[in-house]
Amino acid sequence: MTELGTVAWPPAPIRTVRLVLRAPEARDRAALIDLLASPEVGAYLGGPQPREELERAMPETPSRRPGFFTVARDGAMIGRITLARDTGHLPRAAGRAELGYLFLPEAWGYGYAAEACAAALDWFAAALPGEPVVLATQTANLRSMRLAARLGFTEVERFEAYGAEQWFGMRSPAAPSP
Numbered sequence: 001m002t003e004l005g006t007v008a009w010p011p012a013p014i015r016t017v018r019l020v021l022r023a024p025e026a027r028d029r030a031a032l033i034d035l036l037a038s039p040e041v042g043a044y045l046g047g048p049q050p051r052e053e054l055e056r057a058m059p060e061t062p063s064r065r066p067g068f069f070t071v072a073r074d075g076a077m078i079g080r081i082t083l084a085r086d087t088g089h090l091p092r093a094a095g096r097a098e099l100g101y102l103f104l105p106e107a108w109g110y111g112y113a114a115e116a117c118a119a120a121l122d123w124f125a126a127a128l129p130g131e132p133v134v135l136a137t138q139t140a141n142l143r144s145m146r147l148a149a150r151l152g153f154t155e156v157e158r159f160e161a162y163g164a165e166q167w168f169g170m171r172s173p174a175a176p177s178p
Contacts, residue, residue, distance in 0.1 A: 007127045009066040016119045021069040024062040028070050031077035032062050040105040044141040071116045079103030081120045092168050093134045117151055130173045139165045
């Protein structure tokens, strides 16, 4: 993922009713390692990353790359949203802004992902009006498929990758937030 063009990064924290989307901080490191090492989180992403490697490789302050938001509730990280231009890991998305989201399993089922993604998409639409956003997920990931529909993504195509059927969708710039 690379920069979002001329958008200043990081933006001021984005506040929703229950959450804050902000740049990563040193206090997020342990939760980010838990997130990336979680078997539940990695189930549709090729599996969890080895905790030992994450502990060794992750800097004290996690990456503050453009488009990476920490999602916090009551000051503690519960997830991460990426909203950045794809650099080619998915040829269908190359050069377009792609939405990605990961939440700790204990944060699942409360609507936090929908709330945080809607806020990030609203920020993006204001910062870069007229630009569509794409999203890819495994069709077997029913929660992610439901969230994509709720956020206004419509199917462009399905394809095989990483040994599973994938869903590729696009959200037009005028799509309303849930």
